[in-house]
Amino acid sequence: MAPITYKEIHLVNRPEGMPSDDDFKFVEQTVPALQGGEILLKTLYLSVDPYMRGRMQDAKSYIAPFQLDEAITGGVLAEVIASKSPQFKQGDIVNGNLKWGEYNIAKADGLQKVDPSIAPITTRLGVLGLTGLTAYFGLLDIGKPQAGETVVVSGAAGAVGSIVGQIAKLKGAKAVGIAGSDEKIDYLINELGFDAAVNYKKDSFVEDLANALPDGVDVYFDNVGGDVSDAVMRLLNRNARIPLCGAISSYNAAGKDLGPRIQTSLIKTSSMMQGFTLGNYAADFEKGATELGQWLQAGKLKYEETIVEGFENTPQAFLGLFQGSNVGKQLVKVADPDFAKL
Template sequence: MKNTRINLLARPIGNPAPECWEIEEVDIPEIEENQVLIQTQYLSIDPAMRGWMNEGKSYIRPVRIGEVMRALGAGIVVESKHPDFKAGDSVTATTGVQEYAVLNGKDVIKVDPAFVPLPVYLGTLGMSGLTAYFGLLETGQPKAGETVVVSGAAGAVGSVVGQIAKIKGCRVVGIAGGEEKCKYAVEELGFDACVDYKTGDLRKNLKEACPDGVDVYFDNVGGEILDTVLTLINLKARIVICGAISQYNAIQKPVGPSNYLSLLVNRARMEGIVVFDNAPNYGKAIKEMAGWVAQGKLNGKVDIAEGGIRAFPETLMKLFKGENTGKLVLKV
């Protein structure tokens, strides 16, 4: 049996170019005691991948040159020498961008595809959902009746943030790119409003959508949108910094928000969220979110890209072109 995998060949400057990747076929090794062999069926395609490709200090070590590109995956156990797993089990793990992965069983999570389809465990009931859950509830700390604004509202994290905020009794306003994404946020996800940043005056439209100002802002994009929202925040507002997809491929060093003094005037707080910090509480969060899914209160759209492992480079670029709605996964 052969394993096709994609290795990081060079660190990108700007957009990840085809030259950054190496497609390699290797033999699948024999598994050892306490290991499992997983056949990857779906790969999670995440904005964070772009940061993992950069050299330098971060919340997680960068992918090394020549190493299999890091990725979360969902698949089936083919062979097991771990007591908790057997062939045929559905699982999620950090598989990497490859067709097969050999992992220690302690790094693998068993999931139930009878409850929700397997790709959902990479989105709403996976790291994207957990990021939304902890970022909003632990860092944003919304209260019923407050206004929560979320950018990247039609994306994997933003779509879950908005729905949880609605469950908690908040007014929810999304920011997204394009009429279709805004329509999706309002009509399918239940947002109270969604502002298209690609048309019209963003500040004017956002102010109209948030007549009582902004109490919590969950930021997935950074840049000018963050700067604009800072002009509309209320006293004691909370700004959750989750990502900055608008800046990940910038060649020039991004300029910081010019309206940051609004934090001083409003005695507001801006804080980053890294989901791994909440690992001890993953079980509690997933149990609560699974309950919301069962009740029909929490939904998650999965945008499945075809083409197998070799389609990874162009599938990753879909994120930065804004071509996906919901959770982007690659079918292996």
């Protein structure tokens, strides 16, 4: 067949502050002849996630930085177009950490086969994947919500936060969400069954939050940091637990990100704050995905996706995360499959 040309997205600048279009470059590539063991994958969906902002910095962290002038990598759902590996055949759907590209050439290692009959394949990038597992382990292992306690989650309408609140409810706790629009507040209360939800963009936020938390805060699952978290910290109960999942409000702070020191609040309440990343729980992924899948199939867990169409819109979909333009998991739909029936 004629050589296939396709585009990849490379990181060409390390952004200071909010990233912009100039930090990304679309680079044309040609599919080479496959070598033994190699698989040609056509991207169907790719995942954009807030944690990727951290990888754009050249800083020591839990995960290596993206290299300049190389493709950005992340969660990708793809279809096998051609395979020189015995493990995969044409038409298989796979999930892996792959390049932001319309095609990838990969080896079988690190690819997981996705069975489209179990659930929509996109759940593998969301509720049954990175974001669902992050909610599951952060809340249950660190937050340890008890029946009757109050769980607050920021970024509550996002891919992680929306699952956190629902798991809190499944454990008999009260779930209170913080999000940034009245539509999201409505979604949290009326679709997902949160007990209360507060819009942090309103001038009355601090007061609204206190009113929504008459019994204080036992668990605060923090996705956002910044002013929102400052307000929650004033309402901690004794022995509160704070799983620190993300600090999206800080990721694009170019200068110093200053705020009220929180140590005294933690001392006064004997509270605990624990940073974590999903990789800490790699040994338990199977267990977590199984339980999430059971809840999903039993109709106990709902999820939302915000899907941008077109590979060329990937940078905008990523940047939109920092403006709160998504409800639930933000995905980019790149193409329909050539062979699989979904």
